[in-house]
Amino acid sequence: MPHRIEDYALIGNMQTGALVGPDGTTDWLCLPRFDSPAVFAGLLGTEQHGFWRIGPAHAEGTRPPTADRRRYRGKSLILESEWDVPGQGTVRVTDLMPNGDGAPQLVRIVEGLAGQVRTRSVLHATVHYGQGIAAQRARQGRAVFSATDGRLWLDTSPDVGAGAGGDFTIGEGDSVTFALTWQPGTAAAPMPPDARDALLRTEAYWQTWAAQSTYRGCYAEAVTRSALTLKALTYAPTGGIVAALTTSLPEDIGGVRNWDYRYSWLRDSAMTVIALVSLGYLDEARAWRKWLLRTIAGDLDGLQIMYGVTGERDLAEHQLDWLPGYENSGPVRIGNGAATQLQLDVYGEVIEALHQARLAGLEPDPEATELQLQFVAHLEKRWMYPDEGIWEVRGRRRHFVHSKIMAWVAVDRAIKLIECGDADGPLQRWRELRDTIQREVCEKGYDPERNTFTQSYGSQELDASLLLIPQMGFLPPDDKRVIGTIEAIQRELSTPDGFIQRYHTEGCGTGVDGLPGDEGAFLLCSFWMAEDLAMIGREDEARKLFEELLALRSDLGLLAEEWDARLQRQVGNYPQAFSHIGLILAALRILTHDPLPLPGQRSTESDLAPARPYGSAATARSNRTKTPLTPAPLLRACYGFLALVHTVTTI
Numbered sequence: 160m161p162h163r164i165e166d167y168a169l170i171g172n173m174q175t176g177a178l179v180g181p182d183g184t185t186d187w188l189c190l191p192r193f194d195s196p197a198v199f200a201g202l203l204g205t206e207q208h209g210f211w212r213i214g215p216a217h218a219e220g221t222r223p224p225t226a227d228r229r230r231y232r233g234k235s236l237i238l239e240s241e242w243d244v245p246g247q248g249t250v251r252v253t254d255l256m257p258n259g260d261g262a263p264q265l266v267r268i269v270e271g272l273a274g275q276v277r278t279r280s281v282l283h284a285t286v287h288y289g290q291g292i293a294a295q296r297a298r299q300g301r302a303v304f305s306a307t308d309g310r311l312w313l314d315t316s317p318d319v320g321a322g323a324g325g326d327f328t329i330g331e332g333d334s335v336t337f338a339l340t341w342q343p344g345t346a347a348a349p350m351p352p353d354a355r356d357a358l359l360r361t362e363a364y365w366q367t368w369a370a371q372s373t374y375r376g377c378y379a380e381a382v383t384r385s386a387l388t389l390k391a392l393t394y395a396p397t398g399g400i401v402a403a404l405t406t407s408l409p410e411d412i413g414g415v416r417n418w419d420y421r422y423s424w425l426r427d428s429a430m431t432v433i434a435l436v437s438l439g440y441l442d443e444a445r446a447w448r449k450w451l452l453r454t455i456a457g458d459l460d461g462l463q464i465m466y467g468v469t470g471e472r473d474l475a476e477h478q479l480d481w482l483p484g485y486e487n488s489g490p491v492r493i494g495n496g497a498a499t500q501l502q503l504d505v506y507g508e509v510i511e512a513l514h515q516a517r518l519a520g521l522e523p524d525p526e527a528t529e530l531q532l533q534f535v536a537h538l539e540k541r542w543m544y545p546d547e548g549i550w551e552v553r554g555r556r557r558h559f560v561h562s563k564i565m566a567w568v569a570v571d572r573a574i575k576l577i578e579c580g581d582a583d584g585p586l587q588r589w590r591e592l593r594d595t596i597q598r599e600v601c602e603k604g605y606d607p608e609r610n611t612f613t614q615s616y617g618s619q620e621l622d623a624s625l626l627l628i629p630q631m632g633f634l635p636p637d638d639k640r641v642i643g644t645i646e647a648i649q650r651e652l653s654t655p656d657g658f659i660q661r662y663h664t665e666g667c668g669t670g671v672d673g674l675p676g677d678e679g680a681f682l683l684c685s686f687w688m689a690e691d692l693a694m695i696g697r698e699d700e701a702r703k704l705f706e707e708l709l710a711l712r713s714d715l716g717l718l719a720e721e722w723d724a725r726l727q728r729q730v731g732n733y734p735q736a737f738s739h740i741g742l743i744l745a746a747l748r749i750l751t752h753d754p755l756p757l758p759g760q761r762s763t764e765s766d767l768a769p770a771r772p773y774g775s776a777a778t779a780r781s782n783r784t785k786t787p788l789t790p791a792p793l794l795r796a797c798y799g800f801l802a803l804v805h806t807v808t809t810i
């Protein structure tokens with residue numbers, strides 16, 4: 160039976176990832192990439208749908224024992240689980256997925272730490288998300304399984320034998336290794352791996368990567384784990400970034416709000432890039448920018464809001480009827496019907512990510528500059544339409560206020576690109592457009608009686624996405640309408656334990672998302688609230704909320720999409736990029752607003768600008784022929800000045 164969502168540990172190789180439970184069971188693994196069919200799909204069903212457990216042997220009819228200790232090995236994605244077995248001794252299992260271009264691999268190293276422990280490995284590999292059993296054969300002394308479009312090769316230490324399962328005794332100082340390697344069906348047998356070498360290489364990789372972070376504040380442990388998690392969701396071969404590792408972990412246990420997140424959303428991936436560049440990581444931004452340009456391929460009329468990690472466009476949604484779903488939350492879906500929706504916010508998110516990456520020092524790219532101009536030209540003809548919005552509602556299209564605000568962001572950042580000399584464009588026309596959008600939102604998306612912006616034009620509903628108004632610089636934090644909106648959201652969208660819901664769901668009688676059932680507090684929105692509170696000077700509340708959110712993390716620092724206050728557990732896909740993005744950006748915002756930061760506890764930015772200069776944005780003055788890199792502090796100074804001028808002239 161699957162564990163609570165937050166009890167799973169993530170390991171990954173930036174092509175795919177696995178979830179390992181506290182009893183040493185891998186219940187989720189898609190091979191060879193994030194969105195491939197799962198060979199272990201027990202997470203969404205039962206053991207018959209695939210799993211691989213290594214841990215102390217247990218008596219028939221009893222549950223496998225839970226590890227007594229579990230941790231990541233330093234700043235890495237290498238998991239160590241240890242069991243103290245009464246009367247026997249202590250055993251450790253180290254799980255990792257080596258990085259690199261080689262065949263995807265899951266390596267499990269069993270070590271005896273004390274005494275003699277009877278240990279068991281049980282591997283049940285399946286075809287196509289547990290639809291069938293993967294046929295097993297012995298070849299050249301190795302176990303080979305037929306997976307959906309490849310083969311799995313299991314290598315074990317000689318003294319354990321070549322089978323998929325069995326018991327063995329591990330004594331103090333002994334070690335036994337297992338490695339499961341995926342190869343395309345047509346490929347020759349892979350070389351038996353050197354598990355020890357893989358461990359050293361993988362550890363060195365993650366430690367080096369983590370050390371590049373420029374974050375120097377309190378909450379560093381949480382920020383680092385979130386950064387590592389975001390990195391694990393990047394797809395190294397192309398630069399695409401998935402929204403989460405899983406499909407169909409329910410937002411409402413027992414309900415139908417189960418979606419496949421193993422794709423590269425423009426919105427989610429852009430926000431991941433913003434979080435990573437705010438910690439000084441530029442390589443991921445560069446890789447994503449290349450993915451973006453390749454994937455969109457200049458086809459703006461065919462623009463989708465999400466793609467596969469190598470740019471696939473056909474993400475048609477299907478249900479896997481043989482899987483009962485996590486804790487019977489069906490249907491289990493693969494593909495995502497939202498791929499063909501109209502979501503007008505994505506232009507703003509992409510341009511903002513490109514803009515933040517430039518601010519952080521990423522070298523300019525003329526194609527990316529061109530894309531931003533094309534985006535705005537495209538949006539100019541579309542921003543006035545109703546859409547499905549940031550939450551990808553499955554109800555009717557509406558004039559979502561957040562979508563219009565993000566349209567404003569897109570135009571605003573493009574204007575700054577031109578103002579700073581990075582691009583040529585219809586400056587005057589776009590300035591008028593920016594003002595028109597802002598005026599319309601303030602007229603139609605604001606309720607003066609309640610002093611709050613609303614979810615959509617003319618609606619009485621609220622929406623936590625409005626918390627982005629000050630963060631995006633649409634209005635300044637001290638504007639009374641902004642403060643009124645933050646307070647209204649706090650009043651009306653707070654859960655009993657003080658976290659924030661996206662909007663009211665069907666249980667409250669509105670059903671704007673067109674879906675039955677309710678959902679938990681949305682963790683990203685709760686982090687946004689912490690950010691906003693810091694921005695409007697309520698630092699103590701911001702910090703309190705932030706720390707309460709940190710307390711929801713798993714023992715390993717991981718977050719799903721939502722928190723169910725009634726059940727006191729995490730819900731939704733896991734680990735979810737959105738939640739970890741929210742954590743990183745809120746930590747930076749709270750640090751920036753610390754009245755007296757200790758030396759060395761500042762974030763990455765110079766004194767010229769706040770840590771995350773949303774809304775103070777403008778673009779680099781660069782020479783388009785030579786494309787030199789403008790020093791980041793100078794850029795930020797330029798942006799800061801332009802933002803000031805804009806605020807003074809428009810508000």
Ligand SMILES: OC[C@H]1O[C@H](O[C@H]2O[C@H](CO)[C@@H](O)[C@H](O)[C@H]2O)[C@H](O)[C@@H](O)[C@@H]1O
Binds near residue numbers: 402418427
């Ligand atoms: O609420 C219905 C929608 O739920 C999913 O969308 C959510 O996940 C996306 C990926 O993280 C995110 O970009 C979006 O903001 C979220 O609302 C699902 O993907 C949709 O198909 C579904 O309509």
